[in-house]
Amino acid sequence: MTPFEQSDPLLSVRALEKQFEGKGGMFGKKRAVRAVDDISFDVGRGETVGLVGESGCGKTTVGRLVLHLLEPSGGEVRFNGQNLQTLDAGVLRSMRQHMQIIFQDPLGALNPRMSVGELIMEPLVIHGVGDAVARQKRLSQLLGQVGLATYHAARFPHEFSGGQRQRICIARALALNPSFIVCDEAASALDVSIQAQILNLLQDLKHELGLTYLFISHDLGVIRHISDRVAVMYLGKIVEIGTKHEIFDTPQHPYTVALLRSAPSRNRGKTRYAAIKGDLPNPANPPSGCRFHTRCPIAQPICKQQEPPLAETAAGQRAACHFPGTLAP
Amino acid sequence: MSIAATFSSPAPASDFSGEPLLEVQNLRVSFGKLQVVDGISFTLRQGEVLGIVGESGSGKSVSALALLRLLPPNAQVTADRLMLGGEDLLSAKESRYESLRGSQIAMIFQEPMTALNPVLSVGHQIVETIRRHNKVGRREARDRAVAALRRVGIPAAEQRFNEYPHQMSGGMRQRVMIAMALACGPRVLIADEPTTALDVTIQAQILELLQDLQDEYQMGTIMITHDLGVVSSFADRVLVMYAGQVVEDAPAAELFARPGHPYTEGLLASIPSSLQDVERLYAIPGSVPPPFDLPSGCRFEPRCTYSRPPCRAARPWLMPFQPHHEAACIRNHGYHFPASEEVAP
Ligand SMILES: Nc1ncnc2c1ncn2[C@@H]1O[C@H](COP(=O)(O)OP(=O)(O)OP(=O)(O)O)[C@@H](O)[C@H]1O
Ligand SMILES: [Mg+2]
Numbered sequence: 001m002t003p004f005e006q007s008d009p010l011l012s013v014r015a016l017e018k019q020f021e022g023k024g025g026m027f028g029k030k031r032a033v034r035a036v037d038d039i040s041f042d043v044g045r046g047e048t049v050g051l052v053g054e055s056g057c058g059k060t061t062v063g064r065l066v067l068h069l070l071e072p073s074g075g076e077v078r079f080n081g082q083n084l085q086t087l088d089a090g091v092l093r094s095m096r097q098h099m100q101i102i103f104q105d106p107l108g109a110l111n112p113r114m115s116v117g118e119l120i121m122e123p124l125v126i127h128g129v130g131d132a133v134a135r136q137k138r139l140s141q142l143l144g145q146v147g148l149a150t151y152h153a154a155r156f157p158h159e160f161s162g163g164q165r166q167r168i169c170i171a172r173a174l175a176l177n178p179s180f181i182v183c184d185e186a187a188s189a190l191d192v193s194i195q196a197q198i199l200n201l202l203q204d205l206k207h208e209l210g211l212t213y214l215f216i217s218h219d220l221g222v223i224r225h226i227s228d229r230v231a232v233m234y235l236g237k238i239v240e241i242g243t244k245h246e247i248f249d250t251p252q253h254p255y256t257v258a259l260l261r262s263a264p265s266r267n268r269g270k271t272r273y274a275a276i277k278g279d280l281p282n283p284a285n286p287p288s289g290c291r292f293h294t295r296c297p298i299a300q301p302i303c304k305q306q307e308p309p310l311a312e313t314a315a316g317q318r319a320a321c322h323f324p325g326t327l328a329p
Numbered sequence: 330m331s332i333a334a335t336f337s338s339p340a341p342a343s344d345f346s347g348e349p350l351l352e353v354q355n356l357r358v359s360f361g362k363l364q365v366v367d368g369i370s371f372t373l374r375q376g377e378v379l380g381i382v383g384e385s386g387s388g389k390s391v392s393a394l395a396l397l398r399l400l401p402p403n404a405q406v407t408a409d410r411l412m413l414g415g416e417d418l419l420s421a422k423e424s425r426y427e428s429l430r431g432s433q434i435a436m437i438f439q440e441p442m443t444a445l446n447p448v449l450s451v452g453h454q455i456v457e458t459i460r461r462h463n464k465v466g467r468r469e470a471r472d473r474a475v476a477a478l479r480r481v482g483i484p485a486a487e488q489r490f491n492e493y494p495h496q497m498s499g500g501m502r503q504r505v506m507i508a509m510a511l512a513c514g515p516r517v518l519i520a521d522e523p524t525t526a527l528d529v530t531i532q533a534q535i536l537e538l539l540q541d542l543q544d545e546y547q548m549g550t551i552m553i554t555h556d557l558g559v560v561s562s563f564a565d566r567v568l569v570m571y572a573g574q575v576v577e578d579a580p581a582a583e584l585f586a587r588p589g590h591p592y593t594e595g596l597l598a599s600i601p602s603s604l605q606d607v608e609r610l611y612a613i614p615g616s617v618p619p620p621f622d623l624p625s626g627c628r629f630e631p632r633c634t635y636s637r638p639p640c641r642a643a644r645p646w647l648m649p650f651q652p653h654h655e656a657a658c659i660r661n662h663g664y665h666f667p668a669s670e671e672v673a674p
Contacts, residue, residue, distance in 0.1 A: 054528035054529060054530065054531075055528050161616050163616060164616075191384040191385050191555065191617070192384065192555070192557075192596060192599050192600050193384060193595065193596060193599050193612065193613040193616075193617075194616060195599070196599035196600070196601075196610040196611065196612035196613070197612040197613075197614075199601070199610055199612075200609060200610055200612050203609070218528070218529065219601075220529070220603035221600060221601035221602050221603045222601050223603075224601060224602070224603050224606070225601035225602075225606070225607070225610065226601075248603065248604075258530055259529055259530065260603060261533070262529045262530045262532065262533035263529060263558065263603045264532075264533075264536070264556060264558030264559045264561070264562050265558050265561065265562070265602065265603060265604055266557045266558045266560075266561040266585055266597065266600070266602070267561075267585075267602060267604050267605070268561065268562060268604075269561060269562075269581075269582055269585070270561070270562060270563070270564075270565070270581065270582070271562045272537070272540055273533045273534075273536045273537035273540060273562070274533075274537065275530060275531075275533035275534040275536075275537045276530055276533075276534075277534075279498050279500055279501065279531070280498070280528060280530075280531070295530075
């Protein structure tokens with residue numbers, strides 16, 4: 001079994017691709033942005049896969065593609081063995097009950113004119129699940145599961161703090177008993193003390209309800225804490241994928257090493273930063289060959305010409321680098 | 330008089346033994362009835378980096394803006410003492426403040442677009458800043474501005490001189506703001522979340538640049554952030570703010586090794602690390618109280634695992650914990666308040 005193939009995975013992504021129409025250029029020419037370019041990975045049942053990378057690397061697009069909230073330009077997404085692309089609308093709709101998403105900005109995700117109770121029950125109403133009595137029962141159960149009180153149901157989103165609003169979003173996501181949740185920067189906008197509450201809640205729910213997560217974050221500490229396996233993205237590609245310990249203890253791709261070195265850590269004391277040079281390239285115009293070569297401290301001529309495949313390394317994980325493991329963490 | 334002045338030995342905690350650059354005693358800020366900064370005090374010396382950490386709304390930015398007199402008119406600011414290199418800022422006229430800002434004390438912000446003028450080229454803006462504070466001709470100002478852009482790591486500085494802020498990446502804009510802030514050689518630099526909006530690798534570049542500039546120019550720097558990792562790698566001394574108050578004041582290494590306030594201890598345990606695994610994060614229960622609903626005793630007491638009835642009786646002020654290390658917590662003193670003159674603000 002290779003690091004990205006799991007036996008009987010819940011989610012299986014192969015050669016996934018998404019292009020967006022670019023903005024009109026100087027002469028009205030449109031340049032397509034390959035936001036996601038040939039991405040493959042599996043998420044096993046009960047597993048948490050972390051997706052980490054900097055802005056514009058395509059993390060959020062991957063999250064939306066796997067839920068089929070966006071139409072892929074190529075490749076396939078299988079959920080529970082079924083290809084989402086070939087399902088008819090009705091089947092896809094009922095399949096959606098099992099797949100949910102939680103966003104970074106809870107306020108943007110909640111209709112301000114609906115009470116918390118209405119918001120949490122809305123998915124049940126839309127999918128015609130249960131009668132009024134059953135829904136009411138489910139509502140109090142959900143409120144309890146996310147650490148809110150029954151009397152909160154009558155209130156409105158603006159009356160809550162950021163952390164509580166995220167709890168409301170989580171309750172809403174759980175309403176239909178999903179097996180898979182995409183968490184897109186779900187704790188990133190919160191203060192650290194509240195972030196810890198939400199991360200603990202997500203972990204507890206995972207164990208209680210047997211959930212599977214695709215966890216998207218730019219925060220390496222959060223990714224290490226929550227994930228079983230980790231995929232590192234750079235400019236639309238997965239550059240390295242492996243178990244959490246492979247990625248954090250023996251990173252093979254120089255970009256992963258650069259990310260780990262860049263993360264400020266309270267464990268190291270007063271230290272000097274030694275950042276990699278250069279800005280993030282424009283995703284509409286990615287560098288030739290290995291996309292990281294313009295910033296890579298160990299780049300060789302071949303890196304500019306040939307794109308390295310995501311291949312198994314001596315350390316076990318897969319890395320897309322001509323010289324994996326050369327840059328020490 | 331603050332207990333800091335009463336108790337801490339005359340020698341400063343770090344080896345920054347020079348004259349104080351900036352002295353702040355009992356700074357308070359309120360908006361109408363809401364007191365949002367409640368009596369903060371510190372001394373900043375040349376070459377020293379003072380970190381101020383705290384969660385959203387704890388009063389970090391308001392404190393910094395108050396020092397620069399940049400708050401809106403509905404803010405009431407008071408202090409017992411506010412000195413910049415021996416000059417009394419409390420009695421300084423607005424015109425004097427205008428010339429101090431930029432030349433003696435400069436600030437950089439989280440979002441450079443709030444500080445940069447979108448319709449002027451970045452070079453022009455730096456030239457203006459230089460000419461506002463120095464009697465120099467256009468040519469000379471221009472040369473200095475290009476040199477400043479080069480110094481902050483802007484490639485092809487001569488060409489980028491004519492670019493507008495929106496033509497630059499977030500990291501490059503932040504470099505421009507740093508160049509502008511340092512163009513007139515201020516003695517004090519206040520950086521308010523300068524890297525929070527940036528990607529991890531770009532954040533590391535900006536922090537590296539700030540470290541280089543700090544070494545070279547030996548400013549007194551105040552680094553405001555919610556990120557304890559940034560503080561740990563950057564600061565010599567740290568103030569931890571909670572609900573408008575400083576709850577801990579310690580040398581950086583001390584703070585991380587021996588936190589003296591339960592809030593600091595809780596914060597440290599609640600951050601997942603990229604270097605090691607923890608089974609479960611500690612989560613401080615509850616949330617920060619809003620400024621209109623503050624507990625009358627210790628403001629952290631409702632969330633504190635070590636709380637006891639005396640904690641609710643009165644509000645603790647900073648008290649000695651270790652040498653050069655103070656915490657606003659009576660637990661370190663057997664749940665007794667020290668004699669009253671020692672705890673009065
Ligand atoms: N112009 C204003 N009028 C009224 N209240 C204000 C004003 N500016 C700030 N406040 C209040 O002052 C308190 C402290 O805010 P401040 O911006 O200093 O927090 P902070 O520690 O910088 O937070 P963050 O980490 O979010 O930047 C908050 O309760 C805020 O709502
Ligand atoms: Mg602020």
